[in-house]
Amino acid sequence: MxxxxxxxxxxxxxxxxxxxxxxxxxxxxxxxxxxxxxxxxLAYLGALAALFVTAFWSADVFTGDVVKVFTWANFTDLVTGEVYRTITLRSLGVAAAVTLIDLVVAFPMAFAMAKLASPRAQRWLVIAVLTPLWASYLVKAYAWRVMLSADGLLGWGYGLTATVVTLSYLWLPYMILPIYAGLERLPNSLLDAAADLGARPWRTFRTVVWPLTFPAVVAGSIFTFSLSLGDYITVKIVGGKTQLIGNVVYDNIGAANNLPFAAAVATVPVVIMLIYLAAVRRTGALENL
Amino acid sequence: MNLSRTSKILLRAALVAGLAVIYVPLAVVLLNSFNSDRTFAWPPAGFTLHWWSAAWDSSGLRDALWTSIRAGLGATAIALVLGTMAAFAVQRYRFFGREAVSLVIVLPIALPGIVTGIALSNTFHTVLGVPLGLLTVIVGHATFCVVTVYNNVLARLRRMGLNLEEASADLGADTFTTFRLVTFPMMRSALLAGGLLAFALSFDEIIVTTFTAGAGVRTLPIWIFENLFRPNQAPVVNVVAAALILVSVIPIYIAQRLSGGDPHTH
Known part of the structure; x- marks a missing residue:
């Protein structure tokens, strides 16, 4: 050397x-x-920290300028305001409903892909599920707007149901792929063994398949839950007058010009996601992402 | 497995039905781009190419497309550099806070976009005093694009191992030569895959863009969103949507070529 x-x-x-x-x-x-x-x-975490600090400031009612004096006011408004409680619960409900719908739709699809299709077909099926992920998010939400409009293909109209349906559609591949990967790792011999020992399909599912693929399911749910929780664009496109947490943040930045309150509201989905991640950490789901 | 014929048929039917649900909305958009009725009443009234030529002639649309391409290229370039550096550090070294580095890279995409969006716009606005524009959009996009390059390079480094690099050093090549002749060529397809994902992510992004773009900067998603609620523009928006669906086949094709026999590396 x-x-x-x-x-x-x-x-x-x-x-x-x-x-x-x-x-x-x-x-x-x-x-x-x-x-x-x-x-x-430094820059990104710093920006997040600055936002968090802003949540403890207030905005001047007339000018909209940020007043840099510590106050709990934004958080008390948030907790005591009936409207915000309703909106938070509604957003949680939407995220939970979307996750559940995606799980129910994705599991049989992933199972058929992983355990019933030939290796050659599997390859094509994965491509078929991945492909729509490359199509624009906005385009897909827009497609549902067209189909749901009063004289569209479905004609159901806009609102909360339309929002849940559209979000479920948007995030479905994020649920299928981890479950498919989880099922593929599950050896067929385990299923055969369960059958040889006399377990019927439902029992095999309950005692073998579900426990072993649960981490994959949770991994998928992190995507569907988090993506639904922060969304405000889809709600605007198909939600009619429906409001979710994201809309409250957006409106307080734009129309209301109250950045501190928007920052306080924005902490809600972050805290919910952190609780969710902490709760699922022990399932080993984070290694399945 | 001892699945009955009926349950096998039911599972296959669920798969087919699910795929149909995934593709029908996209097909509707494609069909509607040739629909002569401007309200898109179903079924289509007649065939026309008028909307396609109207979209082609729209200068606002062309500007938005160009802005999106520039933002995507800028963000991808930054993400390639930062993501590769971080992946090398995490994969090749053991150090205190290694897990934290992975976490901070994933964070911008794990948190709701609106949080990242207002955190950045607040920093640009009040802390740094930088005027919002294309540059701030690129910075915002690069922040959440790093993770795609990072993941791809990390997976590649893990698979590559150190043998070839050590052999190169033993044969007398120095650090830079080894990187240029051995490490980099082996990483090239991972960089391409990561960069492609980063570009796609940036090209499609609207939430962070909304908060980091100044008044004059209009990316394609912002243009679509602005025109979505204007009845007059609906057919042109629909053509853009249809074109984006068709164009999305290109990255899929490249990604498939890159991953070769292994469809899981995405």
Missing amino acids: TTITTTAAPGGMRRRAASFLHRHAGVRLSLLLSAPLAWLG
């Missing part, structure tokens, strides 16, 4: 740098981490 560093040929700088890096793993690591951590660790 040292003999290389002493050769002062043309390009010696580069060589010296290379061998210096080769010998100092710590320097290499710091250089590699510098930019990503400055961006995401």
